[in-house]
Amino acid sequence: MLYIVGLGPGSKDLMTQEALAVIERTHTIVGYATYVRLIEDMLTDKEVVVTGMRGEIDRCKKAIEIAATGKDVAIISSGDAGIYGMAGLALELAGKQEQPIDVKVVPGVTASIAAAAALGAPLMNDFCHISLSDLMTPWDVIVKRLHAAAEADFVTCLYNPRSKGRPNNLRQALDIMLKYKSPDTVVGIGKDVARPKEIEKITTIKDLDETEVNMTTIVIIGNRNTYVENGRMITPRGYTL
């Protein structure tokens, strides 16, 4: 059996019971070095296959090769494996095997959900997720989605908002938002959520300091009703109080 396991955002507190149980009982674990470190203490006496960044295809192929021999193996992903994680790629590659292998996706708490909980309750009304990485999605498709999200007043979670190689994507995304949303729209930032250097910050589109944002940051842009009270970012569900 090939397990694809979402570890949650970082701390073991946010792992599900099932993820924990699968890691405990599976002898062979395949993962990117950063994720392997998240659960290092659980890996004593296990066979661990570590690959580097952008080694996703190799990682999946290795895991599938092992599963094809009849062994249990788990590919680990941070957050939820099915949200910009390893589940899609693993299933795509497993589907190309001549001999089908059993695959189970073990869900996890994705970064936006953990960031939202730390910030308050920004996702209480309709929302969308957009990755600003244009490595695999053309930038014009991303731009179209940013326009659609802003015009229809979705709360918007930005994944992969800014990196050294893509320093300007966040700025461009915010400029698109400003065509439809007020500059005072509340923005929540969750950096390294559920990890040792965790930082949350609540600001507005106009006051956001991009240099505070990196690849381990989730940016949540509120809708027209999102407000701040007692230091919490709240998007009302719509109750009359």
Added chain:
Amino acid sequence: MLYIVGLGPGSKDLMTQEALAVIERTHTIVGYATYVRLIEDMLTDKEVVVTGMRGEIDRCKKAIEIAATGKDVAIISSGDAGIYGMAGLALELAGKQEQPIDVKVVPGVTASIAAAAALGAPLMNDFCHISLSDLMTPWDVIVKRLHAAAEADFVTCLYNPRSKGRPNNLRQALDIMLKYKSPDTVVGIGKDVARPKEIEKITTIKDLDETEVNMTTIVIIGNRNTYVENGRMITPRGYTL
């Protein structure tokens, strides 16, 4: 301290370690009867305040009242409390207290993530969440969001897709999707995910049988690249394989 705890979609396997720990150490638990039943075996010797459906405001007020006396209390919600759950309302009401109370939101696995994992990996590219309940969001706002989501080719998760009181909202949502998406677009249905009568089904917009959909169902409409292989619904991330 007032804890707002997401229990995950149903089975205890999908609860986080933190949710489990908070429930275990908190003496007073407040919740809707259906959610209380999900964790019944953990509630021996606890004070449990059960309220009915649509009792959300009362439920939060009671919990806040208890927290204001200095006791620890946990409001439970299924899935993630911050996604169409209790976190927003509890924070809104807590914000109106004269004496501020400490509130902590404990994140959970929301229904769409669990359904996605059971179906395969449909959420591997940009996606949005839209609730088809127009109890608290005007229908014209929901319609605008459906158009935006379909036009920009988001994978779309529909929460509260169909109920006795709203039998036609799903049909109307699918008709909007068909203005932009092919009738053969893959649709995944997850009903009672992680609960005893769990059912998953993969179909298309044109073949979807609405009568199979109720309030405990999540409907996930794929994007133009979503496909089915070995019975799994897969939205490619965009790797060249």
